[in-house]
Amino acid sequence: MQPDQIIQRARQAAVNFSKFGQIQTDKIVRAVYLAALDNRIRLAKLAAAETDLGLWQHKVIKNVIASQLVYDHIKRQKTVGIISEDPISGIIEMAHPIGPILALVPVINPTSTTIYKILIALKTRNPLIVSSAFAAKDCVAETCRICYAAALAAGAPEHCIQWLAKPNLASTKELMSHRGLALILATGTGDIVKAGYSSGTPTLGVGAGNVPVYIGVTADIPFAVRSIMMSKTFDNGSICASEQAIIVRRKIAVQVISEFKKAKAYFLTPDEIDKVGKIAYDFERKTMAARVVGQPVSRIAEMADISIPPDTTVLIAKLDAVDYEHPLSAEILAPILALYIESSFKAAIGRCVEIANFGGVGHTAVIYSNNPERIEYFADNVDVARILVNTPSTQGALGGMFTALAPSFTLSCGSGGKNSTTDNISTRNLLNIHRICRRRVNERWLNMNFYKYLDESYDAARLEREFNKNS
Numbered sequence: 001m002q003p004d005q006i007i008q009r010a011r012q013a014a015v016n017f018s019k020f021g022q023i024q025t026d027k028i029v030r031a032v033y034l035a036a037l038d039n040r041i042r043l044a045k046l047a048a049a050e051t052d053l054g055l056w057q058h059k060v061i062k063n064v065i066a067s068q069l070v071y072d073h074i075k076r077q078k079t080v081g082i083i084s085e086d087p088i089s090g091i092i093e094m095a096h097p098i099g100p101i102l103a104l105v106p107v108i109n110p111t112s113t114t115i116y117k118i119l120i121a122l123k124t125r126n127p128l129i130v131s132s133a134f135a136a137k138d139c140v141a142e143t144c145r146i147c148y149a150a151a152l153a154a155g156a157p158e159h160c161i162q163w164l165a166k167p168n169l170a171s172t173k174e175l176m177s178h179r180g181l182a183l184i185l186a187t188g189t190g191d192i193v194k195a196g197y198s199s200g201t202p203t204l205g206v207g208a209g210n211v212p213v214y215i216g217v218t219a220d221i222p223f224a225v226r227s228i229m230m231s232k233t234f235d236n237g238s239i240c241a242s243e244q245a246i247i248v249r250r251k252i253a254v255q256v257i258s259e260f261k262k263a264k265a266y267f268l269t270p271d272e273i274d275k276v277g278k279i280a281y282d283f284e285r286k287t288m289a290a291r292v293v294g295q296p297v298s299r300i301a302e303m304a305d306i307s308i309p310p311d312t313t314v315l316i317a318k319l320d321a322v323d324y325e326h327p328l329s330a331e332i333l334a335p336i337l338a339l340y341i342e343s344s345f346k347a348a349i350g351r352c353v354e355i356a357n358f359g360g361v362g363h364t365a366v367i368y369s370n371n372p373e374r375i376e377y378f379a380d381n382v383d384v385a386r387i388l389v390n391t392p393s394t395q396g397a398l399g400g401m402f403t404a405l406a407p408s409f410t411l412s413c414g415s416g417g418k419n420s421t422t423d424n425i426s427t428r429n430l431l432n433i434h435r436i437c438r439r440r441v442n443e444r445w446l447n448m449n450f451y452k453y454l455d456e457s458y459d460a461a462r463l464e465r466e467f468n469k470n471s
Contacts, residue, residue: 003174029122096431096434102131104188104192127162184204205420207360210330228246243366249341280304323358329358361383
């Protein structure tokens, strides 16, 4: 199908959808949520088999987050008509759909990202066009088919969900720049997100996440390590919010290392660090190598030609620098961690800043500490949107489980990550908010003699006094 035809169908769906009330809209959203939740296991297995990334059991959990937790978060939200009214200011906010949305879906979270984007689009009465990574096209198409059938059965307008059966860069870029498209909801590689921003269509995107984790001297170290391991091994570390580097003070390093060893982490030798770095990083493109993303440690070790115990959970590389000559200091979406041992608190936080700035500005950072002043210092210095305290990074950043952040599979990174917001993208980001503004007279302004502003003898302080005198 040609992009013009896809957009034409989406625009007609938008016209029809705009006539729906809140009750009718919520009925459709609930039906789609239930259908997605019912198919959570089958879709997870399809995703794992097609992409050969991660663990299907963990993809089931992702599908539950994307369906049940997202639905629970949005189900009571007002997204039709008047959503707020302030009698004092005289301002009434009204929600309107924005129009057809193009959803870009990555290979690492294909079915879960699709479910989540469909739910927030339907809740805001916006037709959705889904374009996935080619390596995940079949599981994404099946997810769309299930959700679309449920939506139609609940009374949704025809073509409220469309998808590209054979997605490719050329057709996706043509859709991106189509005048009839209202928004691009971009989750995926840096290249595809940049393509969205350069298309001329408003885009909500994401940034890379090179997540530093500081374990402070006041932290519960066994708890911190368990939390990190739970997160970093989740779906073989394939979520961009997963931990990338652990930073500790020298005085607790032995204890931290001991706890990681208890958790079956394997500490690489200098020679093994070099071998793993060569297969885990693409030096030409200056990014992680696709072949290790979401792979188990056994396969990574095999690719690197190193020998590790069969029960190894993660690989840890002790490093002393953050740069391209130390490739494991970069974002690697696999069960691989860097470890830095620093002499002081400020040196440790400085290292966190350095790591976040090395490809992860604006995304996420974690601190394990029970010292409020240290937590505040960390938050002030590390330039990220999500500062998680005593929380597993993957589950904490996704929201809805260990934090009250909006459950989301599109984690924006603000200006540092070249995004327009720092939000966990959700329904509020997919609405045009119109404002009815009733007359509320500013008496001080009307009582002011405007000609005083033309009198050069009035300086700013004197004008301010005159203005405030009229209150």
